[in-house]
Amino acid sequence: xxxxxxxxxxxxxxxxxxxxxxxxxxxxxxxxxxxxxxxxxxxxxxxxxxxxxxxxxxxxxxxxxxxxxxxxxxxxxxxxxxxxxxxxxxxxxxxxxxxxxxxxxxxxxxxxxxxxxxxxxxxxxxxxxxxxxxxxxxxxxxxxxxxxxxxxxxxxxxxxxxxxxxxxxxxxxxxxxxxxxxxxxxxxxxxxxxxxxxxxxxxxxxxxxxxxxxxxxxxxxxxxxxxxxxxxxxxxxxxxxxxxxxxxxxxxxxxxxxxxxxxxxxxxxxxxxxxxxxxxxxxxxxxxxx
Numbered sequence: 001x002x003x004x005x006x007x008x009x010x011x012x013x014x015x016x017x018x019x020x021x022x023x024x025x026x027x028x029x030x031x032x033x034x035x036x037x038x039x040x041x042x043x044x045x046x047x048x049x050x051x052x053x054x055x056x057x058x059x060x061x062x063x064x065x066x067x068x069x070x071x072x073x074x075x076x077x078x079x080x081x082x083x084x085x086x087x088x089x090x091x092x093x094x095x096x097x098x099x100x101x102x103x104x105x106x107x108x109x110x111x112x113x114x115x116x117x118x119x120x121x122x123x124x125x126x127x128x129x130x131x132x133x134x135x136x137x138x139x140x141x142x143x144x145x146x147x148x149x150x151x152x153x154x155x156x157x158x159x160x161x162x163x164x165x166x167x168x169x170x171x172x173x174x175x176x177x178x179x180x181x182x183x184x185x186x187x188x189x190x191x192x193x194x195x196x197x198x199x200x201x202x203x204x205x206x207x208x209x210x211x212x213x214x215x216x217x218x219x220x221x222x223x224x225x226x227x228x229x230x231x232x233x234x235x236x237x238x239x240x241x242x243x244x245x246x247x248x249x250x251x252x253x254x255x256x257x258x259x260x261x262x263x264x265x266x267x268x269x270x271x272x273x274x275x276x277x278x279x280x281x282x283x284x285x286x287x288x289x290x
Contacts, residue, residue: 009108012236013086015052017079019235021061022050024068038067052235058083095156098149102248106241109250110170111163115230117264118174122225123185124194125174127161128201133194134158136186164206173208175267181211181284188288195285199278210271211280228260 025035025046032043032050039045039060048054061083062076070076092099092107099107110116118125123137131154138153139145163170181198184191202209227241240251240260251257272280 009090009111010086010088011052011105011108012112012231012233013082014054014056016233016235017056017061017082017086018050018052019233020079021064021068024070025050025064028068030067035064035067039063055087056083058087091159092156095152098152098156100246105250106243106248107160109229109231109239109241110160112231112233112236113163113170113229114232115171115173117228117230118172118225119177119227119264119267120174120180120225121177122180122183124176124180124198125172126157127164127172128174128198128207129157130190130194130197131158132186132190136190140185164201164204169206171206171208173210173268175210175212175264175271177212178214178280178284181281182287184288192285192288195281195288199281199285202274202277202281208274209277210268210274211277212267212271213280216270226260228257228264 025032032046035046036042036044041060045054049056049060058080061080065076065079070079090104090108090111092104116127118127123129124133126134129137134154134157135150138150164172181191181195185194198209201207224242229239229241231238237252238257238261240249240256242249242251251260
């Protein structure tokens with residue numbers, strides 16, 4: 001059993017614990033129907049629990065562990081602790097007033113990921129944005145919004161960036177379209193500082209940056225921005241995340257993953273190698289300084 005619960009959100013913890021319970025049930029030769037009876041519930045409830053689609057009550061988990069014959073007290077306590085953690089809201093819960101409901105799942109996955117591959121067409125990726133750049137993005141298309149709301153949205157994104165510097169940091173491989181870097185979000189001073197920040201983070205051992213130049217014309221991912229998240233847990237499949245204006249898609253079917261992975265690989269091959277990125281960023285910065 002992994003210790004990833006220390007940095008995972010409730011959704012991923014439910015999936016991890018559910019998968020563990022499923023393997024224990026199968027090994028014990030117990031049907032979902034019999035397991036449901038044990039916790040005064042149904043076969044469908046066991047199925048949803050094992051898929052991580054519902055909360056897991058500590059009492060139910062304790063009863064199932066007994067039914068499945070677990071006699072290791074230390075393992076039992078660890079699994080019950082995981083059940084308790086899975087019922088705790090993520091740190092982002094306190095930003096619920098400025099956080100759309102469909103984005104909660106992404107923050108949960110982002111916190112649990114081992115590798116995030118990003119293709120960004122319009123903006124610098126959120127995990128790599130400066131505070132002033134975030135401020136400019138937050139205010140786009142929203143007119144005059146209260147200063148307090150602006151600051152809360154900024155702080156939410158800054159808090160997300162801690163996944164890059166935590167003890168077991170996520171690895172980020174970001175491929176950014178040159179158009180995003182030449183779009184003067186917030187004005188020249190803001191974009192110059194943002195380019196400087198990208199040059200700085202490109203030195204981080206867990207961050208890889210590539211820039212897709214305008215000169216290559218069309219490419220495999222011309223349809224829009226997306227991210228692919230990979231997790232250390234086998235119970236968590238790779239997930240493609242595509243964000244829209246008022247919603248998001250989460251794709252984890254194998255054929256969909258294959259298509260987006262192939263598109264990402266094509267981008268990485270088409271773009272100049274990462275060791276050229278700092279030179280490209282410096283050249284773009286000079287254009288704004290002229």
